[in-house]
Amino acid sequence: MALIPQPPQGVPRAGHMIVCGDDALAERLAAELTTVYRERVTLVVPPTRTNGSPTTRRAAALVSRVQAVMNRAETSAADQDPAAPHVIEAADPDEATLTAAAVRDAAALALVHDDDETNIHAALAARRLNPRLRLVIRLYNRRLGQHLEELLDQAAVLAVPGLDPDALDTSTTVLSDADTAAPALAATAVAGTSKVVQADGLLLRAVERTPPGDSQVADTGMCTLALLSSTTSDPAGAEGSDTSGREAPLLLPDDDAVAAARGRGMVVLEAVAHTAPAPPPRRLTGRAVPVGALFSRRLLWSLAGLAACVLGVAVATWLTTGDHPVHAAYLTVLDVFAIDDPALDGPLARQLLQLIAGLAGLLFLPVLLAAVLEALGTFRTASVLRRPPRGLAGHVVLLGLGKVGTRVLARLTELRIPVVCVEKDPDARGIPLARRLRVPTVIGDVTEEGVLDSAEIRRAHSLLALASNDTTNLEAALYARSVRPDLRVTLRLYDDGFAAVVHRTLRAAHPRAVTRSRSVSTLAAPAFAGAMMGRQVLGAIPVERRVLLFAALNVAGHSQLEGRTIAESFRPGSWRVLALDTAAPGERLPDLAATPAPDRTGRVGGLVWDLHPGYVLRAEDRVVLAATRQGLAELLGRQPRARTRLVGEP
Structure with a gap:
């Protein structure tokens, strides 16, 4: 049951904006609309877990906290302080919650929950309640987002019969904060x-x-x-x-x-x-199988040497026996595989060539077995994460393969930048992408000793810490700077005040290095x-x-x-x-x-x-x-x- 506070002057009015979310993006978006666009905002958030905290006080604290990270220099001096958004606490943005938020009279609705399914359900309900509503939906699945835009826009046009679609002030926009x-x-x-x-x-x-x-x-x-x-x-x-x-x-x-x-x-x-579009990664399927991806260079040289030896024996047999070249090659192949009869009554040259061919056949068997084993191993490891190769240098160490890390990995791959990923969860969202792109990945907790060393952090070009935990990103940055004082570091930090302190401290400790702090929600x-x-x-x-x-x-x-x-x-x-x-x-x-x-x-x-x-x-x-x-x-x-x-x- 949603808790709907009713302050005397906080009831939503027509033309207001509604923001439904459960993370930092919802808070920053509400502050953006309130402090920059001067809009009246209704914020729908999950129920607070702090006992004795009034909703109105929570709203004021929310706006003041987010305003602190926004640059006040961009706000006109003629503008007055914005009013705090009207806050509704509800577990889910269902039809009852949207009705309480006066969605029928709203100008726009933003659904920025971290769960795609929650946003889709709320969008369908909101479009049914208000066909003229402007919808902004946060979805990670881009293909699904394109289909959803078309569906909701078509539903809005059909819900208002006889009205020119161009005159209908409505639209559906699907965005991804990660993109x-x-x-x-x-x-x-x-x-x-x-x-x-x-x-x-x-x-x-x-x-x-x-x-x-x-x-x-x-x-x-x-x-x-x-x-x-x-x-x-x-x-x-x-x-x-x-x-x-x-x-x-x-x-x-x-x-x-x-x-x-x-x-x-x-x-x-x-x-x-x-x-x-970036070319697709090389795979082991298609019209032409890359031999170099199946076999090692040492094995290929061994096969080439044995083939040259057999060819030499075939030519020598042709020259010494006077047989037809095809027949001489046939006899040599039989000798290599020990199928032909021993040349007991043959000339000395024929006997010597047969011994050499037999020796080549003995050498060919283990090489052939090694080729089969390598090919099977290559196909087996095609679905296994690669380890960072020895001697790797000048790469980017990407910490975290969540929603944002996955998109950044795809972008770095498009730019053909060498990347080594570090992820604690083996079932993280970006692991399948790293496996498909054959990107070296280290599975382990970055706070444990040796994990960043496994990613060759000492020879890396930069560290991109995109884990969802600020402390984890900071710990990784501090350890990386301890082993490489000049390493370029980019941190994903939510709190701008904390980011400023971290930036000044790292700059003072390592004045010649580059430090950046970024917030995805910002x-x-x-x-x-x-x-x-x-x-x-x-x-x-x-x-x-x-x-x-x-x-x-x-x-x-x-x-x-x-x-x-x-x-x-x-x-x-x-x-x-x-x-x-x-x-x-x-x-x-x-x-x-x-x-x-x-x-x-x-x-x-x-x-x-x-x-x-x-x-x-x-x-x-x-x-x-x-x-x-x-x-x-x-x-x-x-x-x-x-x-x-x-x-x-x-």
Whole structure:
């Protein structure tokens, strides 16, 4: 039975947002909608286990805790403090709970439980209660998510007969927090400076660099997305957790700020391309069986030597006996397998060749047996996890093969980066993937001595600690730094305050090493919030301890964009238009991530990235823009805000 508190001023009102979840993503998403988008939020959480803790006090504590990890610099000074979300405690988001949360009057519902089945059941019930509801569902199974989107959207259209589907303000978006965060985590571990946003086929890649001169930035024609708070000479300090004595990071700077940023690191948009699917791993089935995968090199050389010996005996028999070459080869094969009669009355040369062939036959038998055993062993170990090979160096040690670790492993494999996985649970979600991709994997508790050594941590390039336990990740990082002080380390930590302390401590102890701390929920929450507002968020990249979003947006209805030029629509620190979809409105793809490959002119589908500053944005245009949290919230917000002067305005 759900516990439904009824505070006097906390009853949900029409047009509110509902978030149902049981982990950190739900908390951060509620705070994102409340503090950034200024929305009225109803949060449905499992019942608290703490006796004597009122629900209203729990809600206030939840918002204050999550607000502490958000950057207050992105919040406008004209905004007032957001109201705490209305909290409903319920074991499951069933139909009764959704009704109590006023789902019939809600604008959007986010189902972010860690269990896919729970989210699916709640989505079906919510669509039945409110066909106009905008649904955002967290699912790990991507194929199932595509089918679910089509099913729920079709159900919404059929539930409102006689209404134009385009006029129905409803949509279903299926997202995965692991997919959202995996590209950034993988890039951080590999290079420490690369940042990618990948949604299906669309790839936006950015890099951190310190320009040698201001003119070179302008000559490249690349967009500067951010100015970092520290220079590249201090890689461990480019995290923004301790900005004392240094300038704070600046997102989406204007040309004057870029020109004045001498010696500061920059995040620059480097490339926009379409990624091809990674080739499937080699298997032992197919038209051509890879011989090298079946037999060892030593065995192959042994077989080659014996074949050369038999060939030599056959040639010698042909030359000494004068027989036909085919008959001479036939006699040699019979001698090798000891089938022919002994040449007692034959010439001396024939007798000697027969002895040599017999000796070769004796040597051939154990080699043939070894080949059979090796082939059987290869097929048997094809389903067994590989051990790290001897002499392995320059690889990434990936700790944890849960939901996030599995996606990061797939991403690193696509980039052809050597990986060694460490996992405590032999039945973890990513074990089958590691087995199929033939990735070396160590099964063991990383807190036990020798486990990281088995992963060749002393010769590794970086450590990517993605276990679900912060203490485990920290212990692994500390041990890795004790054996390799210069090792690149990326930690998955939930609490940002704890992450800042860890970052400063590791930087002080190892100033020449690179340390990064990332939160999956922090990277994923902006994409979920943008989807709840009815817009497509392609992805997010971390800029120190902030997040920069890439989103697709229709210009119609946005006074900050419509009727303005590209230069006039640019608001430093808030948003910047990057690309324009030139396809006709009736021919546009619903998902920009599914844009086809470049045409003969080199243009990527209908997207144009090299925009003229004087182009005037029209109502029928659709653009791709980079935005901060607060900037995107202002563009998508449904409530009036204080107006801020745009570039080019008097």
